[in-house]
Amino acid sequence: MEPIANSLDAVLEAVLSKRRRDPTQLLQILREVQEQVGYIPPPALTAIAAALKLPRARVEGVAGFYSFLHLQPVGKYRVLFSDNATDRLLGNLDLLGTMCQKLWVEQGKVSEDGLVSVDVTSCTGMCDQGPALLVNGRPITRLTHQRVNEICELIRSRRPLSLWPQEYFRVEDNIRRKDDLLNTVLEPGAALAAAMALGPEAWLGEVQKSSLRGRGGAGFTTGVKWEACRNAPGEERVIVCNADEGEPGTFKDRVLLTSYPDHVFEGMTLAAYATGARQGFLYLRGEYRYLLEPLEAALQRRREAGLLGQGIRGQAGFDFDIEIHLGAGAYVCGEETALIESLEGKRGTPRIRPPFPVIKGYLGRPTVVNNVETLAKTVLIALEGAERFAAVGTAQSTGTKLLSISGDCAFPGIYEYPFGVSIEQILEDCGATDVQAVQVGGASGTCLASYEFHRGIAYEDVPTAGSFMIFDTSRDLFEVARNFVHFFAHESCGFCTPCRVGTSLLQNFMDKLATGHGAKYDLADIEWINRLLKAASHCGLGLAAANPVVETLIKFRPAYERRLQSLDFAPAFDLDQSLAEARRMTGRDDADAHLSSVEAHR
Amino acid sequence: MIVSGRKLRVATTSLAGCFGCHMSFLDIDEHLLELVELVEFDRSPLTDIKHCGPCDIGIIEGGVCNAENVHVLREFRKHCKILIALGACAVTGGLPAQRNHLDVGQCLQEVYHTCIGVESLPGGQVPNDPELPLLLDKVHPIHEVVRVDYFIPGCPPSGEAIWKFLTDLIAGHTPRLSHPILRFD
Amino acid sequence: MSDTKKFLLDGKPVVFQDGQTILEAARQAGHYIPHLCWHPDFPAHGSCKLCIVKVGGRHVSSCAMPAKEGMEVESNTPEMNGERRALLQMLFVEGNHFCPSCEKSGNCQLQALAYDLEMLSAHFNHFYPNRPVDASHPDVLLDFNRCIFCELCVRASRDIDGKNIFALTDRGIHKHLVVNAESGRLADTDFAASDRAANICPVGVILHKRQGFARPIGERDYDAKPISVVAMEEVEK
Known part of the structure; x- marks a missing residue:
């Protein structure tokens, strides 16, 4: 044609x-x-x-x-249901089943007329308003059976997305508790003016004095990172804002980028001022594609206001601009060196470190990679000073932290707390009762049981990038862990042996347990794989991939043990199912045409 | 594993294998005379005993490709204190497992119906006599079906490797195979 | 002169120069640390993780970690070798490694390392992936069933041959090699049997046609001596 x-x-x-x-x-x-x-x-x-x-x-x-790129036709309408543990609580798989049935399509396949495909995807960052899906990359939230039925009708009648009810695509901020950051109204340029009044060295000193630490989870001291970049040999420096918010259950960066974009971009410019960088990137996860146009508009406003571009705020030589790069469905790109590879147009495979990005990052240039929230926080430091900033929180964890709260609670959404706040306090504030466990820090974080709820959110106690998922006593924590393990197997980049193979082995073991074919031997193997992942993985993804299982095995062991069919050993696969094809071919169904999964009396 | 006052009882069988490992077992030559001083054979191609009784050591050659293999393997696991996977097929699935990327239904179709030179049964029927064991959709190494205590790889393992392994085991040492007698081919 | 720098490898002092990694320095001093994706002609890759060692109680990849004065490195210990054996077992179950029919048997580094680390079984459950072979090229066969993703062919073709014949696509357990042609066939590239990339595969993926089993059992690379000895003899040459 x-x-x-x-x-x-x-x-x-x-x-x-x-x-x-x-x-x-x-x-x-x-x-x-x-x-x-x-x-x-x-x-x-x-x-x-x-x-x-x-x-x-x-x-x-x-x-x-990248899982959002397709080398084969995927249907005029491509529907991806978010499949985080919190979406599961809200019945996403049931809705997916309904949609597949109504549209006569098998999950993961394209319908015969090429009209539609329906599948699942990793957490899309809409946990406070799930279940959610992406249709051709655009999020639809607050799904119900009625809404799914309506969507099926729209797809069947081939209605263009632009004519679908706009209400579907509404994404709420759901800010429930504001503290220092979310209460700050920023007059664009005001923080820059304050920092420039100090000069770059003094401004950098101020950031160091604040003891601000990275909000992406690892908690590296921001001022130290900036200084290392500033002092690294090289002409061109780069500031990267990591908005690849892929950790299941976190969505606070989405809210910052939606309602506080100037805080983020001003933070990046403040980083550029301190380090002498001239080039900036916002790496935006593919799931937040819908934010691209508003963010581009915000950048344009700042350029027009003289806050980006050549001679920022009239100061000759202070040149800095920001380009937005979109991801395309790869959680591992949240790892800073994988993110840099992706920015360079490559596969998102984490690099060997050292050298660290502050020495050799984007195109070999000294590069600062900071989380969205970290950069927004620097605005506070500029406006109010390091001392005031450091007065909030704990000695080792200064300032406030945004939490993305979802799961079993009355008021899911964004909560900003000073560091040190206890889990109990948070649960009370968000209206969570009868809580069995809280997964803090996402799939790679930690699972806390009720006897740990006195602990506090802080780098020195319970660190988190912001994800806070609540599970009440009706929930099955084995299934939660299994969901996370599937997530890691799907998101492993496949570079190193332990993660590439180990996450898939782990997934197979969890599936084996789930179908009632588990044995004590399998639990021993799970623990062994965890050790290998911890010992030999190339990056944090593999390191953390077995955490959900290991922690729930310790804290919620009955959830596993009641699934063990045999205390000793059970076959690796379903023996009877393995004969199904031969039964079909021969038409046999006699006793000898079947196998029990454990030894029967013969 | 010295058992005072009696010989060790050993059973052997071949599942989806070629009996090459059994042939290699016989290749221990003059050591056979030493071996029969130490062990006696239960179910084995060497004795023609049809079912395995209580044994100290069970030796399995071959992978698991059909329902009958599963039953035999379970019988061995049930009656043998120690179970040994002998040879590449028992350890990895081996040659029979090279069919694992094929659809077993299509294989049966081709073998009994569409293949040139085959007189197909009426209606393209695949033989369905209950006496015939049904094929599993994949061939598996035995450790994926029962718990296995020891592995002797090789295609076949050399007589030397088998002898070294068994004498270690019988003497109560942890059996050990290393270069150059440890071989996968 | 006391300006020679040293670290301890399993309690033995190893002299190194600045910029050398633990693996390079150990190798130069005649100590073998197992490895598959590392190659003396290329920068460290760090993917196979067979070269993991413990430094001050922490695991690191010795091929990528710069040696430092006074480091205490544990390598040839039951703990490290046990973990390496498990990594080998992972490599064996993820692909289809059927040694008895493989032309590379006896000359294969994966197999030789499995011998050296006394790997008797694959322990884990096999994945049995479906990976068709590419026999299109007149002189070279590609059997992807045995790929361990060391990327030595990718690197050799890119950095030495200047041809970029190979790349990796997909990710996780589905990661696989692709060939630089829209058809995906090796015959539709300018690949030659004399390329460095055609002669660097540590396992049996890239095989020269009409040369199978050229060396009889007993005369192959790792028949007489284990890989830990052969690799160190290569350094002396």
Whole structure:
């Protein structure tokens, strides 16, 4: 069909020239081509490779890495149900089943008429208003059976997304408790003015004095990071804002980027001022694609106000601008070196460290990678001073922390607390009763049982990037852990042996237990795999991948033991099911055509 | 594992294997004379005993490819204090497991119906006599079906490796195979 | 002169120069640390994790970790070797490694390391993935069933041959090699049997046609001596 080929060429040409045929833009090019064509056909890969002067295999390798990029047609409507543990609590799989049934489509397959595909995806960051889904990349929240039925009708009648009820796409902030950060009204440029009055060295000193630590979870001291970048050899420095908010159950960066974008961009500019960086990137997770236009508009406003670009606030030589890069469904890109690889248009594989990004980051340049919330916090330091900032929280964890609260509670949403706040206090405030466990810090975080609820949120006690998922006593924590293990297996980049194989082995063991074929031997193997993941993984993903299982095994062991069919050993696979195909072929159903999964008396 | 006052009782069998490992077992040559001083055989191709009784050591050659293999393997596990996987097929699935990427239904179709030179049964029927064990959809190493105590890899393991392993075991040492007698081919 | 820097490897002093990794320094001093993805002609890759050692109680990849004065490194210990054996077992179950029919048997580093670490079984449950072979090229066969993702072919083709014949795609357990052609066939590339990439695979993925089993059992790389000895003899050459 000639017109389609022509239109593919036209799309490619438009995207390639907009992206300056720059190989570092590869991921953005692939994403934009897909947005227009629906998927990335093989000839498009060949053409993109030629235009960027890259080997085709490398372009194919990048396209194959990101779960939102497709090398085969995926349907005019591509529906992805968010599949976090909190979506499960709200019945997402039931809704998915309904949709598949109504649309006559099998999960993970494209309908025969090429109209629609329905599948699950990792947490989309809408846990406070789930169950949620993405349709062609756009989030729909607060799903009910009625809403799913309506969506099926819209899909069947091939109604363009732009004509769907706008109410579906409404995303709430749900800010429930404001403290220092969320209460700050920022006049754009005001924080910069304060920092520039100090000068770069004194401003950096102020950040160090505040003891601000990274809000992405690891808790590295921000001032130290900035100083290392400032002092690293090299001409060009880079500030990256990590908005790849992929940890299941966290959505506070989404709210900051929605309602406090100037705080974030001003924070990035403050970092640039301290380090001398001229180039900035916001790495926005693909799930937040819908925020791209409003964020671009915010950047444009700041450029027009002289707060970005050449000679910021009239100071000659203070040049800094920010470009937004979108991810495409890869949790591992939240790891800073994987994120940098992705920014360079590559597969999101974590690098060997050292060297650390502050020495050699984006394109080998000294690079600061900070979390969205961390950067927003620097605005507070500029406006109110380090002393005032450090007066809040605990000695080792200064300031406040945003928590994304979801799961079994009356008031899910965003809560800002001074560090040190106890789990009990939080549970009371959000209206959670009869709580069995809280998963703090997401899938890679820690699972707290009720006897630990006196503990506090702080780097020195219970650290968290912000995810706070609540499970009441009616919930099955084995299933929660199994959901997280599936998440890690899906998100493993596959670079190192222990994580690539170990997360899949772990997933198989959890599935084996779930189907009632587990044995004590399997628990021993799970613990052994955990040890290997901890000992040998290349990055934090593998390191943490067995945490959900190991912690629930210790704290909620009955959830596992009641699933053990045999205390000793059970086969690795379902023996009777393994005979099903041969039974079908022979038409047999006699006693000898079946096998019990444990030894029967014969 | 010295048992005072009597010989150790050993059973052997081949599941989805070629009996090559049993042949290699016989390759221990003159050590056979030493061995029969130490052990006596229960169920084994060497004795033609049909079912395994209580044994000290069970030796399994071959992987698990059908329902009958599962029953035999379970019988051995039930009656043998120590179970040993002997050879590549028992340890990894081996040659029979090379069919694992194929659909077993299509295999049966081809073998009994569509393959050139085959006189197919009426209606393309796949033989369905209850006497015939049904095929599993994949061939598995034995440790995926029962608990296995020891593994002797090799295709086949050399007589030397088998002898070293058994004498270690009988003498009560932890059996150990290392270069150059540890081999996967 | 007391300016020679040393660290301790399993209690034995090892001299190193600045910039050397633990593995490089150990190797130069004649101590073998197991490895698969590391190669003397390439920068560290750090993916196979067979070279893990413990430094001050913490696990690190010795191929990537710079040696430091006074480090205490544990390598040839039952604990480290036990973990390495388990990593090998993971590599064995994720692919289809059927040694008896593999032309590389006896010359394969994965197999040789399994011998050296006395791996008697794969322990875990096999994945039995379906990975078709590519026999399209006149001189070279690709059997992806045995790939361990060391990326040595990717790196050699890119950095030495300047051809970029190979790359990795997909991720996690589904990660696999692809060939630089829209057809996906090796025959549709400019790959040659004389390429460095055609002669660097540590396992049996990239095989030269018409040369199978050229060396009889007994004369293969790791028949007479284990890999820990052979690898150190290569350093002396």
